[in-house]
Amino acid sequence: MVLQFFRSSGHDPIEEIEAILVGMLRDAHVVYQTATEAVFGAGKSKEAKATVKGTDKQINRGQEQVRQMLMVHGAVQGNLGTDLPVMLAYMSVVKDVERVGDYAKNLYDLARYGADLTVGPDADRLEETRSSVGAMIDEAADIFESVDLDAARSFLARGDDFLDRCDDEVKAAHASQGAVSDAVARALFYRFEKRIAAHLMNLVSSLVLPVDELDYYDEDKDDR
Amino acid sequence: MHSDLTPSDRRQIPAPVRALIVVALLYLFLVGVKMLEGGIKGLGSEYTDAVFASVSSPIAALLAGILATVLVQSSSVTTATIVGLVASGVLSVEAAVPMIMGANIGTTVTNTLVSLTHVRHSTEFSRAFSAATMHDFFNFLAVIIFLPLELLTGFLSTSAAWIAGLFTGAGGGGGDFDSPIKAAVKWGAGVIERIPEAIAASETIGAVLVLVLGIGIIFLTLGLITKNMRLLVAERIERTLNAALAKSGLIGMAVGLLITMSVQSSSITTSILIPLCAAGVLAVRNAYPITLGANIGTTITALLAALGAGSIDGLTIAFTHTLFNLAGILLLYPIPRIRFIPVVLAEKLADLAQRRRTLAIAYVLAAFAGIPLLGILIF
Numbered sequence: 001m002v003l004q005f006f007r008s009s010g011h012d013p014i015e016e017i018e019a020i021l022v023g024m025l026r027d028a029h030v031v032y033q034t035a036t037e038a039v040f041g042a043g044k045s046k047e048a049k050a051t052v053k054g055t056d057k058q059i060n061r062g063q064e065q066v067r068q069m070l071m072v073h074g075a076v077q078g079n080l081g082t083d084l085p086v087m088l089a090y091m092s093v094v095k096d097v098e099r100v101g102d103y104a105k106n107l108y109d110l111a112r113y114g115a116d117l118t119v120g121p122d123a124d125r126l127e128e129t130r131s132s133v134g135a136m137i138d139e140a141a142d143i144f145e146s147v148d149l150d151a152a153r154s155f156l157a158r159g160d161d162f163l164d165r166c167d168d169e170v171k172a173a174h175a176s177q178g179a180v181s182d183a184v185a186r187a188l189f190y191r192f193e194k195r196i197a198a199h200l201m202n203l204v205s206s207l208v209l210p211v212d213e214l215d216y217y218d219e220d221k222d223d224r
Numbered sequence: 225m226h227s228d229l230t231p232s233d234r235r236q237i238p239a240p241v242r243a244l245i246v247v248a249l250l251y252l253f254l255v256g257v258k259m260l261e262g263g264i265k266g267l268g269s270e271y272t273d274a275v276f277a278s279v280s281s282p283i284a285a286l287l288a289g290i291l292a293t294v295l296v297q298s299s300s301v302t303t304a305t306i307v308g309l310v311a312s313g314v315l316s317v318e319a320a321v322p323m324i325m326g327a328n329i330g331t332t333v334t335n336t337l338v339s340l341t342h343v344r345h346s347t348e349f350s351r352a353f354s355a356a357t358m359h360d361f362f363n364f365l366a367v368i369i370f371l372p373l374e375l376l377t378g379f380l381s382t383s384a385a386w387i388a389g390l391f392t393g394a395g396g397g398g399g400d401f402d403s404p405i406k407a408a409v410k411w412g413a414g415v416i417e418r419i420p421e422a423i424a425a426s427e428t429i430g431a432v433l434v435l436v437l438g439i440g441i442i443f444l445t446l447g448l449i450t451k452n453m454r455l456l457v458a459e460r461i462e463r464t465l466n467a468a469l470a471k472s473g474l475i476g477m478a479v480g481l482l483i484t485m486s487v488q489s490s491s492i493t494t495s496i497l498i499p500l501c502a503a504g505v506l507a508v509r510n511a512y513p514i515t516l517g518a519n520i521g522t523t524i525t526a527l528l529a530a531l532g533a534g535s536i537d538g539l540t541i542a543f544t545h546t547l548f549n550l551a552g553i554l555l556l557y558p559i560p561r562i563r564f565i566p567v568v569l570a571e572k573l574a575d576l577a578q579r580r581r582t583l584a585i586a587y588v589l590a591a592f593a594g595i596p597l598l599g600i601l602i603f
Contacts, residue, residue, distance in 0.1 A: 005464045005482045013462045068505050069466055075499045076462045078454075 013073050014083060017066055017090055018144070024062040024097045025141035025203075031055045032104035032137055032196070036130045038111035039189070041118040052108045059101035066094040089206045092214050096199040100137065103192045103199070115185035120178075125169070126189065132162065133193050140200040144207065152207040159201040159217070166194035239456060246452050249445045251412065253304070254405065254532025256441030258413035260308035261533055263435025267428060282322040282375055284603040286367065287596040289326020294592045299331035300446050300488055300525035305439065307526050307542055311535035317381050317544070321374055324526075324545045325367045326596075331522065332359045333592040334491035338498045340588070343581055348502040353584060354567070354574035355501035355508045359494055359515045360591065361566035361573075366552035380551065384543035388536050406534030446525070450489045457486045465496070472510045477553070480517025490522035512567050516557065519549045
């Protein structure tokens with residue numbers, strides 16, 4: 001540890017924080033994949049539970065680490081100058097990344113309650129939503145890592161359409177005449193998927209929006 | 225919002241250039257110490273005897289050390305000046321020891337003042353104030369224990385003289401030692417000293433000008449060294465602190481030592497810890513060994529100054545500073561029962577100050593200004 005002082009990492013501390021955020025997103029994708037496999041036919045299992053819980057804890061630890069590193073950065077740099085906006089933004093978006101892990105974990109709870117989303121006339125739509133959000137997690141990580149501003153704007157535009165579709169599906173589940181357990185599972189599934197997408201949008205928006213406009217993508221468009 | 229700036233963009237001046245600037249500043253710092261020494265010598269024995277008489281009481285010398293350090297907000301400036309005074313012969317090693325101990329106490333005012341910025345948030349303030357004042361209490365305790373012992377036995381200065389003798393091969397007992405650094409510094413000081421000596425109306429005025437210029441150079445160069453080194457090693461400090469947050473004991477001490485040695489200021493190290501403790505990111509008890517490491521790290525400045533001055537007595541007083549801080553740690557830290565006494569005292573004071581904020585202000589004013597001023601008048 002003391003020798004670390006003499007070693008040069010070659011990375012800026014802010015870049016190290018960005019790498020942790022990307023790592024947290026990759027972990028969130030693991031939680032998401034494991035959880036959705038369980039709710040899409042594989043069912044609950046000890047292994048899946050251990051992966052979901054263990055990886056989520058890792059994400060939480062990443063959040064603590066980012067907050068600590070931001071505090072240390074602020075304390076050491078003193079006159080923050082150019083770093084202050086990015087520090088405030090990362091303090092905000094690290095919570096979004098952590099929530100992606102949380103909602104992915106909630107999807108696993110559906111499998112624990114016995115839900116199986118491969119059964120029913122809407123199975124294709126459910127599967128499409130599942131794979132869309134899985135791809136969004138990876139895409140958000142890539143955009144954040146590469147600082148691709150055009151891709152960020154495109155992601156946000158597509159994201160809004162996705163949020164609307166999720167709302168429509170929740171409404172449809174509420175109005176459905178089928179079994180209550182199926183309706184509840186679908187309402188919760190679309191709700192969780194919507195929240196994951198919204199938190200990913202919050203993260204990606206940090207590339208293109210000023211600090212004061214962050215953190216509103218998990219609200220309805222009209223309320224932002 | 226993503227960080228588009230590279231580390232070098234943030235630093236603006238390339239690291240190798242900044243490192244060269246630091247080396248040049250270090251040289252100028254040593255020149256400043258040499259000029260201080262030369263200026264005092266040039267004043268003659270009448271003046272130097274008067275200075276010596278004014279600090280003949282150890283208590284007065286201790287309080288003068290506190291006050292001088294509080295005024296310049298840097299124990300490095302005070303200890304470098306003391307080394308210059310000892311090297312010039314105006315102060316004996318014995319008379320300088322309490323001053324060095326006072327400088328140790330005085331330097332803690334900076335992080336205590338930093339902790340007061342958290343005064344509006346009760347819990348934060350309590351943590352920040354205890355993190356700051358544990359340094360005060362450690363140094364108070366060290367002085368309470370070691371000043372009487374040193375006055376009775378001279379164990380610190382005798383040991384320091386022995387170590388200085390080992391380094392210089394002179395076997396202690398005063399005098400000068402030769403080194404390439406000393407020769408280079410003497411040349412630089414000689415060049416600068418010619419200017420005030422040429423414009424001064426008398427030898428005494430010339431000596432005063434050299435003295436003032438020397439102190440000015442010490443003050444300025446140390447400030448610039450600290451500023452540049454902080455920029456130069458900020459990322460290393462960050463990385464090391466991030467890794468050390470949950471650690472305690474010797475690792476923390478080594479971290480504090482390294483950071484302080486590199487930035488030449490214990491105040492920088494301890495002041496960085498205050499917001500971290502206030503936010504709860506760093507536990508006060510984990511900040512404690514880092515603070516103790518900073519106490520040792522800060523003694524590097526006096527050692528550097530002594531190398532430039534080339535006086536065995538100067539080197540002795542610099543080693544006394546190091547030994548005093550080491551002895552404090554060796555006495556208070558290894559035994560778990562007494563290890564955290566300074567922290568407990570600081571937490572109790574912080575608890576009181578949290579309930580009555582004016583107490584915190586009163587403490588700072590009394591400990592770092594009122595008592596030293598009053599004490600100097602009495603003793």
